[in-house]
Structure formats: C-alpha cells, structure tokens
Amino acid sequence: MPRSPPRAPPARGAPAARAPPPRLPDREGGAPLSARASPSALAGMPPALEARCAAQARRLLRVVALDVLGASASCAITALALLRVFYERHAYAHASPERVVPACIFLASKLEEEPRRVSDVVNATHRALYPKPEDPVVVTRARLRIDVAERDVEAIAA
Numbered sequence: 001m002p003r004s005p006p007r008a009p010p011a012r013g014a015p016a017a018r019a020p021p022p023r024l025p026d027r028e029g030g031a032p033l034s035a036r037a038s039p040s041a042l043a044g045m046p047p048a049l050e051a052r053c054a055a056q057a058r059r060l061l062r063v064v065a066l067d068v069l070g071a072s073a074s075c076a077i078t079a080l081a082l083l084r085v086f087y088e089r090h091a092y093a094h095a096s097p098e099r100v101v102p103a104c105i106f107l108a109s110k111l112e113e114e115p116r117r118v119s120d121v122v123n124a125t126h127r128a129l130y131p132k133p134e135d136p137v138v139v140t141r142a143r144l145r146i147d148v149a150e151r152d153v154e155a156i157a158a
Helices: 046-067 073-089 098-113 118-129 135-155
Strands: none
Touching: 046 073, 046 098, 073 098, 098 118, 098 135
C-alpha cells in the first residue's frame, strides 16, 4: 500500500484551522428542545396539569419497574430517560402513560440486558394500576407509609 506524502506542520504562531463540528438539530427547526414549548403545552394543556401528568408517569414507572418487576436501578433510570425523551416529542393528552410506561420499561430491560417478557411487563403494569388489597406489594407499601407516618409523629412529639 503506497504511503501518503507527509503533511507539512502549520506555520509557527498560526493557529491550526479547525472547523467546528456541525450541530445536528434536536428536531426540525434546529432549536434545542428546552427552548421550545412542550407538545402538551402546544396542545393546550396547562403547565400545572402537565407537571402532574409527568409526576404520575414517573411514579407509575418507579412502582412497576422497581416494586413489582424487581428490575435494577439502571434499568429504571434508562426507562425514565426513554419516558422523558418520548414526552419531549409527544403530548400527554395523545399518548397515555399507561401505555407508554410499559413500552419504556420493556425497551430499557432489553437495553440493560435484563430481558423481560412483554407479558410480564404488561401484567406488572396492570398489577400496579389495579392492585388487589391482599397483594404483597400493596401491603408492603402500606406498611412503609405507616412506618414513615409513625416516625413523623414521633419527630413532631419529641
């Protein structure tokens, strides 16, 4: 294989001409996502309602991934990142978290190499959304709430 001719070093004192890398737009238009109104706001959703929907979606993801499925924290964090990216591009009114959260968890489990069956993720989501009173996850969460409340009462009384 023939060698290419050696390059001449740049002249002393002259800065090396280097073009900045091209900036890829986050979406059409080129402006960063944080500088734009969210799709939910563009659909007419008040900011307080959008914040409440986002909190409910994050809570559902946490309960399904960590409490019911027993996935690792890295899997839950990956699913949370996927959820955030999805809702930066879609409105809460058009894509229900009840359907988006299981998809994010399923995809995150594949990305983190902790594969889960689709049926397991769907059943875990249903179990979190519609718990039975005798469900061990519900009982454990209720006990934790009682323990925290008792600690708060003790701290106030002391």
